[in-house]
Amino acid sequence: MDLLLGAVPFPYEDLREFIRDAERENELQLVMGAEEELEIGVVTEVMAKKPLPPVVLFDRIPGKPPGFRVVSNLFNTEKRTARVLGLDDSLTGIRMVRAWKEKLEQRPVVKPVEVSDGPVMENVLKEDEVDVSRFPAPRWSKYDGGRFIGTGCSVITKHPDEGWVNVGTYRVMVVGRDEVSINIAGGKHGDLIRKLYWERGMNCPIAISLGQEPTFFVMGGYQLTGWGESVFDAAGGIRRKPVKYIVSELTGLPIPATSEVVLEGELIPTWVKSVYDGPFGEWPGYVTPAKKCPVVKVKRIYYRDNPIIQGNPPLKPPLPEALAINVVSSAALWREVEQHVPEVKGVWCANEGGTGGVAGFWVVVSIKQRYPGHAKQAGLAAAACRAGAYAGRFVIVVDDDIDPSNLQEVVWAVATRCDPEKDIDIIRGCWDSPVDPLLDPKKAEEGDITNTRAIINACRPYHRLASFPPVATADKELVEKVLKKFPQLSGDKRMELPAHR
Ligand SMILES: Cc1cc2nc3c(=O)[nH]c(=O)nc-3n(C[C@H](O)[C@H](O)[C@H](O)COP(=O)(O)O)c2cc1C
Known part of the structure; x- marks a missing residue:
């Protein structure tokens, strides 16, 4: 049974439901006509600095088919973060952390369900049709050394022997019609898995979802699962509802059925082919220099009608209310x-x-x-x-x-x-x-x-501890006792000034 939090249904079926929810809550800003080249990035940053940053949906992106969209600033308020995690959306700060921790602890394993079809299969590009440049890929900041199509992506790989499926978020840059680079830091599970293939002289099968159901995204991108633990199972547990997937006939990887766009192919060993990825404005708030990254040969693209690319460019901290995630x-x-x-x-x-x-x-x-x-x-x-x-x-x-x-x-x-x-x-x-x-x-x-x-x-x-100087503040009991005597001092109301002043 779905958990109902007021008017907000949890879990979401897909990214679109989350965006619709933001619209219903009057938290959606639609922007028409912003260019991939810097404008989408600048608008995202400016809106993220608002006291209550709205979700920003970009449409009519010059050079792209109408309806091929980008969305950013998804989880930039505690309220929206709470909705994605299925928490009471009035929670804030440490109380919210406690509630999320309890939810993580109590989550059951809910296995994903295989389906034969889903919205992601509305359009399939194979072989010569594959062209990554059909989709919007912003240059988020003027320092970026390329177009980053994957910043809020969920990247799927599978352990070659044990068969469990890993999901992580790693930035993805457009290289050519059928090539993207991917920046996975050493030591991440995704890095260890790709090396298991590479050590055997094989390419690593990979599926890159570029817009997806938000709870699934969070479970993959925030180090919430251990080595050997399937992110699909974990996301199902938080959702209390299985993630639906389609088994790819190309690689056998599970393709999330409600994803917006999925690039599928093979991650080639760095020593066979690599490109300079970056520079890129990163989460500590500084530009990271370009570094050599491996390339994914994209063999198939699956996408929904009017697809939405999820953008999570790391913006310079701190941001008011933002990064509540x-x-x-x-x-x-x-x-x-x-x-x-x-x-x-x-x-x-x-x-x-x-x-x-x-x-x-x-x-x-x-x-x-x-x-x-x-x-x-x-x-x-x-x-x-x-x-x-x-x-x-x-x-x-x-x-x-x-x-x-x-x-x-x-x-x-x-x-x-x-x-x-x-x-x-x-x-x-x-x-x-x-x-x-x-x-x-x-x-x-x-x-x-x-x-x-x-x-x-x-x-x-x-x-x-026993002898340390006591903290020089009135304790709760004394405050309550005194305020009982002066009830007019409670709350925000000022006491009336005496007449002689
Ligand atoms: C928006 C976002 C962007 C991220 N970008 C990267 C990245 O470019 N490279 C990377 O190694 N990790 C990145 N991470 C962190 C990983 O996704 C995260 O550590 C994840 O849990 C790694 O999973 P793994 O250890 O299973 O591979 C990002 C996370 C988020 C939420």
Whole structure:
């Protein structure tokens, strides 16, 4: 049975239902006539900076058939993120993280269902008909070294021996009529799988969905599943409804039946063919230089009538209200840390630290300290687990009186409870992203994509908990007692000024 949250049906069948929902909520901005060359990118960025950024749907893109569209700024508010995750859409901040974590924990395995046909098969281009340039592919920023057709894509590969299906989001650049490049960072499951094929002298079968049902997209793009776990099953579990797929006669890969566009083909080993992909404006907020990436030979294109390409260009953080999707990573990290560390009260991956399907450079973990070394253990766990290991920098551990999502409180805790000499540890040689602006280009060129982590213990020293100076603020009980005496002071109303003033 579908979960009904007010007027919002969950789960969505496809991307279009999500967009229709945004329209119903008056959160859709239609833009006609914007060019692929920079204009779509600029409008996306400008709209993302609005206090309540709308979903932006671009149509009548010059040079493309009318109805061939691009959509951006999908999940840029907590409300829309909540709708995609099937949560109560009045939730915000750490309460929303907690609700999403519970949902992740309680999800059943719901196997996908094979169907013989679906909207994605409305149009099929084979062999000589294959032409990627039919579809809009924006140059999102003036620094981009190409047209990026895949920024909000779901890329499907299959383990060659074990048969489970992986889905991840990796940026995809147009190279030619039947070629795109794909930028999968080393160590991602998608990277490990492709290498299993390449080591055997084979190309890696691949299907790139360029617009898809949003819950499925989220389950693939945010490090929510472990090695060996099918993203199709996991997405079904969150949806409480199976994902429908069609088995491709070409590669045997599952093609999501309601996807907008799917490019299918083979990912060729880098040593056989590679191209420079980028530069590209990346999630930390800086331009990443071009790097050599492998090429996908596209052999088939499936697409719906009037297809919609999903755009998720990583915009410079922080954005007001935007990238509310960091809730997704926060819950995933909380869940993993909690498996090893007791009494974790909250985890927050700050938008300010960047969030492109990763925990980002600024992670805060709140704990109720129970034993000496507890805080250090929490920090190390957050820096090392699946959801937090990649591309981190600062992990800050705070006591449970600090809301980890309230950066003002976090700064206060660091300023007053962290003795830099004793409480900051540096861990070297950690798994990093090639988009880290601090990476030494020479090191990166040699393949050393590693960085350092600071584990900042901003908890009161455990052995001094009893004697640490009390926090100089009135406690809740006293506030309630006093306000009972002056009920006019509750709420936002000002007390009337005395007559003599
Ligand atoms: C919008 C978006 C863009 C992303 N772009 C990339 C990318 O270009 N390369 C990459 O390696 N990961 C990228 N990621 C992160 C991966 O998709 C994410 O880590 C995913 O869980 C990897 O899955 P895997 O480990 O199963 O391969 C992106 C995530 C999102 C949400």
